[in-house]
Amino acid sequence: MTQSPQALCQALIDAAKRAGADAVDAMAAEGSSLSIEVREGKLEQAERSEGTDLGLRVFIGQRQALVSSSDSRPETLTAMAERAVAMAREAPEDPYAGLAARDQLAQSWDIDALQMSDPSAEPAPAALQQDALAAEAACQAIDGISQVQSAAAGYGHHAIYLATSNGFFGGYQRTGRSISCTGIAGTGTGMERDYDGDSRAFQSDLRRPDDIGRLAGERAVARLNxxxxxxxxxxxxxxxxxxxxxxxxxxxxxxxxxxxxxxxxxxxxxxxxxxxxxxxxxxxxxxxxxxxxxxxxxxxxxxxxxxxxxxxxxxxxxxxxxxxxxxxxxxxxxxxxxxxxxxxxxxxxxxxxxxxxxxxxxxxxxxxxxxxxxxxxxxxxxxxxxxxxxxxxxxxxxxxxxxxxxxxxxxxxxxxxxxxxxxxxxxxxxxxxxxxxxxxxxxxxxxx
Known part of the structure; x- marks a missing residue:
C-alpha cells in the first residue's frame, strides 16, 4: 500500500463526491497470511498471501451502489468512483439505505485495551513447520492411528480501515496464530477421523502443538467400531x-x-x-x-x-x-x-x-x-x-x-x-x- 489507508479512503471519498455522490463510505483492508502443511514428516504445502483491497459505497439520494478493487492507483480510484455513481443512478430506491447520522458515529475508543494485535514478531516459516510437525508426530504416536490426514500451522496479520463522508474515520489491526491436526484411525470401511485445533490472537496463548496432535489422535481412536x-x-x-x-x-x-x-x-x-x-x-x-x-x-x-x-x-x-x-x-x-x-x-x-x-x-x-x-x-x-x-x-x-x-x-x-x-x-x-x-x-x- 503506497499510500496510508486513511489517505486511500479519503481519496476514494473525494473522487466519489466529484463524480456526483451525495454520501460515501470507503473501506481499505490490507493483510498477509502464511500457512504451512506437513505430511509424513515432510513439508506438504506452504502458502503466503499479501494484498490490499478497497471498497467504495456511494449514495445518490436513497439509491446506493458498491464497487471494490485491489488496485490503488489514482486512475483506478477515479474509475471506481465514476462507476459506482453511475451504478447508483440506475439502482432502485431503498428508503432504508444511508449513512449513520453524525451523532450516531463512534467518537473515541481504547484500541490498546482490546489487545487485538500481537506485538511480537511474525513467526518464521520454519517455526510454523516445526509446530505442524510436532502436532503430526504426537498424533501418529497414538496407538491405533493409521495416518495423519493433515497437520497445519498458520499466522495472519490484517488491518481494516473505514471512513465516511460525514466525518468518521477509524481502523484497527488484528493478528491470528493457529495449529490444527486431523487423525485417521482404523483401515478400509472402518476408518474414523477426528481433529483438534487452536487459534489465538496472541502467539503466547496458543496451546502446545503436541497436545493438539495427541488429542486429535485420541479422539479418532475413540470413534472406532x-x-x-x-x-x-x-x-x-x-x-x-x-x-x-x-x-x-x-x-x-x-x-x-x-x-x-x-x-x-x-x-x-x-x-x-x-x-x-x-x-x-x-x-x-x-x-x-x-x-x-x-x-x-x-x-x-x-x-x-x-x-x-x-x-x-x-x-x-x-x-x-x-x-x-x-x-x-x-x-x-x-x-x-x-x-x-x-x-x-x-x-x-x-x-x-x-x-x-x-x-x-x-x-x-x-x-x-x-x-x-x-x-x-x-x-x-x-x-x-x-x-x-x-x-x-x-x-x-x-x-x-x-x-x-x-x-x-x-x-x-x-x-x-x-x-x-x-x-x-x-x-x-x-x-x-x-x-x-x-x-x-x-x-x-x-x-x-
Missing amino acids: ARRPQTGSYPVLFDERISSSLIGHLLGAANGAAIARGSSWLKDALGEQILPAALSVIEDPHRPRISGSRPFDGEGLATQRRAIIEDGALTGWSLDLASARKLGMQSTGNAARGIGSVPSPSNWNIALTQGEQSREDLIAQMGTGLLVTSLIGSTINPNTGDYSRGASGYWVENGEIAYPVNECTIAGNLRDMLARIIPANDARDYLSRVVPSLLVEGMTLAGS
Whole structure:
C-alpha cells in the first residue's frame, strides 16, 4: 500500500463526491497470511498471501451502489468512483439505505485495551513447520492411528480501515496464530477421523502443538467400531465443541434482517421466555485478545456490551442501520461487512451462562441417550424452528459412555429445545462463542 489507508479512503471519498455522490463510505483492508502443511514428516504445502483491497459505497439520494478493487492507483480510484455513481443512478430506491447520522458515529475508543494485535514478531516459516510437525508426530504416536490426514500451522496479520463522508474515520489491526491436526484411525470401511485445533490472537496463548496432535489422535481412536444407535426419543448432550451451533441458531433467528423479512421463528417473541430463567446470552465486543472484539461496527457505530437474552427472556434484535430503520428501532452497532458487500447484522463475542455441573455430571444424569460430538448437514426451517441434523458421537447407557455411534439423525424444534437446555460448566473462555456442553431432554433420534 503506497499510500496510508486513511489517505486511500479519503481519496476514494473525494473522487466519489466529484463524480456526483451525495454520501460515501470507503473501506481499505490490507493483510498477509502464511500457512504451512506437513505430511509424513515432510513439508506438504506452504502458502503466503499479501494484498490490499478497497471498497467504495456511494449514495445518490436513497439509491446506493458498491464497487471494490485491489488496485490503488489514482486512475483506478477515479474509475471506481465514476462507476459506482453511475451504478447508483440506475439502482432502485431503498428508503432504508444511508449513512449513520453524525451523532450516531463512534467518537473515541481504547484500541490498546482490546489487545487485538500481537506485538511480537511474525513467526518464521520454519517455526510454523516445526509446530505442524510436532502436532503430526504426537498424533501418529497414538496407538491405533493409521495416518495423519493433515497437520497445519498458520499466522495472519490484517488491518481494516473505514471512513465516511460525514466525518468518521477509524481502523484497527488484528493478528491470528493457529495449529490444527486431523487423525485417521482404523483401515478400509472402518476408518474414523477426528481433529483438534487452536487459534489465538496472541502467539503466547496458543496451546502446545503436541497436545493438539495427541488429542486429535485420541479422539479418532475413540470413534472406532461405531454403531448406529436405536431410534426413539432420548436426551441428547451437545458436546462443548459443537454446542455453540444451538446458540448460533438462536442468534440467527434474532437477527434484525430476518425479523424485518418476517422469516424468523422468533419474529413475535420479543420479551418472551426463550431459555430457562437462570440463563442469559451476553454479547461483549470488548473482551481482550478475542477474535470477535472490535471498537466499532461496519457502519462506524460504537459496539456495546448487551444482553440478547436476559434471565431467559429475549430483550431485542441484532440490528444494523437498515434493519433498524425498517423496524422503527435504533441500530445496536452490529453491522458487519466485507470490502465487496453492504452491511448486514451480525454478532460479536457471545457467552451463555454456564451451569454448575460438569459434562460428566450431565452424562450421569441423562441415563440413556446420545452424546453428540460432530454434526453433519443441516435442515433448519427458519420460520418454524424445526431442526434436523446428522450426528455422531457416543451412546450413553446407565449414565456412562458405552460405545461410539454414527449415521444417525437428531430432530426437534429449536424453540422447545432451547427452553429446556441444561448447561455444563466446561465452556472455554478464550473463544469468541463461550458456550458449554448443553443437555436437551427428549429429542427424536433416528438410527437403526
